[in-house]
Amino acid sequence: MARGNTRQRIQDVALELFAEQGYEKTSLREIAEVLDVTKAALYYHFKTKEDILISLFQDLTRPMDELIEWGRTQPHTLETKQEILRRYSETLVAASPLFRFMQENQAAMRDLSIGETFKDRMMRMLELIKEPEAALADQVRCISALFTMHAGMFVLRDMEADPEDKRQAVLEVAIDLVSQAHHVTH
Amino acid sequence: MARGNTRQRIQDVALELFAEQGYEKTSLREIAEVLDVTKAALYYHFKTKEDILISLFQDLTRPMDELIEWGRTQPHTLETKQEILRRYSETLVAASPLFRFMQENQAAMRDLSIGETFKDRMMRMLELIKEPEAALADQVRCISALFTMHAGMFVLRDMEADPEDKRQAVLEVAIDLVSQAHHVTH
Amino acid sequence: MARGNTRQRIQDVALELFAEQGYEKTSLREIAEVLDVTKAALYYHFKTKEDILISLFQDLTRPMDELIEWGRTQPHTLETKQEILRRYSETLVAASPLFRFMQENQAAMRDLSIGETFKDRMMRMLELIKEPEAALADQVRCISALFTMHAGMFVLRDMEADPEDKRQAVLEVAIDLVSQAHHVTH
Amino acid sequence: MARGNTRQRIQDVALELFAEQGYEKTSLREIAEVLDVTKAALYYHFKTKEDILISLFQDLTRPMDELIEWGRTQPHTLETKQEILRRYSETLVAASPLFRFMQENQAAMRDLSIGETFKDRMMRMLELIKEPEAALADQVRCISALFTMHAGMFVLRDMEADPEDKRQAVLEVAIDLVSQAHHVTH
DNA sequence: CATGAATGAGTGTTCATTCAT
DNA sequence: GATGAATGAACACTCATTCAT
Numbered sequence: 121m122a123r124g125n126t127r128q129r130i131q132d133v134a135l136e137l138f139a140e141q142g143y144e145k146t147s148l149r150e151i152a153e154v155l156d157v158t159k160a161a162l163y164y165h166f167k168t169k170e171d172i173l174i175s176l177f178q179d180l181t182r183p184m185d186e187l188i189e190w191g192r193t194q195p196h197t198l199e200t201k202q203e204i205l206r207r208y209s210e211t212l213v214a215a216s217p218l219f220r221f222m223q224e225n226q227a228a229m230r231d232l233s234i235g236e237t238f239k240d241r242m243m244r245m246l247e248l249i250k251e252p253e254a255a256l257a258d259q260v261r262c263i264s265a266l267f268t269m270h271a272g273m274f275v276l277r278d279m280e281a282d283p284e285d286k287r288q289a290v291l292e293v294a295i296d297l298v299s300q301a302h303h304v305t306h
Numbered sequence: 307m308a309r310g311n312t313r314q315r316i317q318d319v320a321l322e323l324f325a326e327q328g329y330e331k332t333s334l335r336e337i338a339e340v341l342d343v344t345k346a347a348l349y350y351h352f353k354t355k356e357d358i359l360i361s362l363f364q365d366l367t368r369p370m371d372e373l374i375e376w377g378r379t380q381p382h383t384l385e386t387k388q389e390i391l392r393r394y395s396e397t398l399v400a401a402s403p404l405f406r407f408m409q410e411n412q413a414a415m416r417d418l419s420i421g422e423t424f425k426d427r428m429m430r431m432l433e434l435i436k437e438p439e440a441a442l443a444d445q446v447r448c449i450s451a452l453f454t455m456h457a458g459m460f461v462l463r464d465m466e467a468d469p470e471d472k473r474q475a476v477l478e479v480a481i482d483l484v485s486q487a488h489h490v491t492h
Numbered sequence: 493m494a495r496g497n498t499r500q501r502i503q504d505v506a507l508e509l510f511a512e513q514g515y516e517k518t519s520l521r522e523i524a525e526v527l528d529v530t531k532a533a534l535y536y537h538f539k540t541k542e543d544i545l546i547s548l549f550q551d552l553t554r555p556m557d558e559l560i561e562w563g564r565t566q567p568h569t570l571e572t573k574q575e576i577l578r579r580y581s582e583t584l585v586a587a588s589p590l591f592r593f594m595q596e597n598q599a600a601m602r603d604l605s606i607g608e609t610f611k612d613r614m615m616r617m618l619e620l621i622k623e624p625e626a627a628l629a630d631q632v633r634c635i636s637a638l639f640t641m642h643a644g645m646f647v648l649r650d651m652e653a654d655p656e657d658k659r660q661a662v663l664e665v666a667i668d669l670v671s672q673a674h675h676v677t678h
Numbered sequence: 679m680a681r682g683n684t685r686q687r688i689q690d691v692a693l694e695l696f697a698e699q700g701y702e703k704t705s706l707r708e709i710a711e712v713l714d715v716t717k718a719a720l721y722y723h724f725k726t727k728e729d730i731l732i733s734l735f736q737d738l739t740r741p742m743d744e745l746i747e748w749g750r751t752q753p754h755t756l757e758t759k760q761e762i763l764r765r766y767s768e769t770l771v772a773a774s775p776l777f778r779f780m781q782e783n784q785a786a787m788r789d790l791s792i793g794e795t796f797k798d799r800m801m802r803m804l805e806l807i808k809e810p811e812a813a814l815a816d817q818v819r820c821i822s823a824l825f826t827m828h829a830g831m832f833v834l835r836d837m838e839a840d841p842e843d844k845r846q847a848v849l850e851v852a853i854d855l856v857s858q859a860h861h862v863t864h
Numbered sequence: 865c866a867t868g869a870a871t872g873a874g875t876g877t878t879c880a881t882t883c884a885t
Numbered sequence: 886g887a888t889g890a891a892t893g894a895a896c897a898c899t900c901a902t903t904c905a906t
Contacts, residue, residue: 142413227328514785599700
């Protein structure tokens, strides 16, 4: 029953609770109770509460980093941008609880050292997607595209529709926005 | 010394701190300290911590309610939708700290009774802006328009540009999105 | 509406709430709310919370004091004792909320300066009722008689019976106890 | 230093303080100070303040429950009733601080969920002791017998006499009362 | 690997009381 | 006679964290 997977189970439960209730409102006691271990056990696997969050980040943002790295090697064409969005969309599906969490806990994360980390990443994504000297409105379009993809999923959760259809719709809008921004500039 | 403005001052400080640090991480002690009164004084003016938040909401969402009411009396034309966005943009400027707060504290607010209240309002805004039987992508466009307006301001804070210019750019993108969604349907 | 009877109304409400919830658990805020005045208003009429309680005592124990005074002037016969109990029974009916309060809040009153006052009175009642050199069991009988009268009313509250019948039954038992104690001694 | 007896020590100190000062007026800080631990330590052993009280109850009312159970299996004779009172008297000696506490904190306990529990138990004791269709006065006698036993000890505390003698005197009066109630009915 | 026991700092909240008006 | 505004001290309770075993 108690295999060496405890660390993983802590991460799973923590992510679920963090996403559902927020980071601040989720106590280690609660996590421990769900896992049916003591709080002290958590401290065997993680140095602090924040450490659990950091570990979630590291596991889940790797795909995002890889995508950014890939994007950097590509030419700045519209096709590349579209492909980046497509890949990003798939990344988001896989890591959706984390992104939901980040979307909804921005304030809580501000001083968590990770905040900057994530903002940085967003900025680098933005660099890949927008033209260097884009007009203000086009910059907004690119930001909006990213935001739309982040928020899209859970805002649409109430809506009755096939999840994959929703994802495609969100992706379509994002690609549209970036395309307009690209087109206008050239 | 003790003028009748204490209640107002509490609201001001609370909003500032809530927006900056998040609701959970802002303690009443902190608010009281900034105001140089005791915690108990806060309780003379507000029944609970949540009550302070609620009062902020009520003061700041009134313009939004009035806008929704006005929208309901208008014909569902593109011009109306654009005018709604224009007015909404102005509303948001006035209440921007509150909207920043809401944007960044969604998790914290989930069970705060107000969450639903606000979600409702967003849904009603959405009804004014989207066509009843719009395609999925067009619905996303309308949602994205609202989100863009909410988030736009503080996401752009780092960017060096005239605030009014930024607002106009955000508004332009939002109007674009809604126009596309409108156009497609007809 | 607001006549000079506020002091009286405070006493009435306070007694009711003290009896119902206990002294400690009844706050001045609560009393003030029931009366629809501010807490500060209570302080116009009474120096402290304890003062309210003291005033209730003074108003309601006067009959008891008079009874004790009368008893002192009478011969120590069984008839006198029985008459004392009869009169005491009537006194108790009139002041029943206060006695219920005292019965149920002994701990709370211990250090309230009044505790002693009341214990004293009980002792003086006891002197009137028991023989000076009574056997231990007879002393217990007399104490039991007083206790029975105090507690009788509210313990019997659930029981379906005419209140006056209950009072008579309680009185009968008390008289019996004291009579036995009297008889045994002589 | 930290042996496994902390829980027990908390109960001991709590009972002593509750009995002495009342439940409401005894703070967890005070209990913790006497034990020379932090308040938080109390919360490791008990979920709430009320929980401490409940645990005291459960430990101390078990003998009473056993007595009631035993009484149920016996014939409803006068001898049985007398034996019940005798056993009850011994039970009370062992748990006297708790009973003193209950006697003096009735108001405080009213809404403590345990109030009813205890009232129930008293009622079941009463059933064992009184005749089913007893006259009102005889019912009062039985109630009075129980009350006398409860209150007897601490009311007599001031009186200079051997504790065991006092207990016997109280028991004698209680048996007398129940006997009279029994006799009258048959 | 994990627990039992505990801590120190903090939380939101309530209270009796005061006092200028 | 009474209020509005505030205080200081306390309260029950929770939290992340530690450490010997």
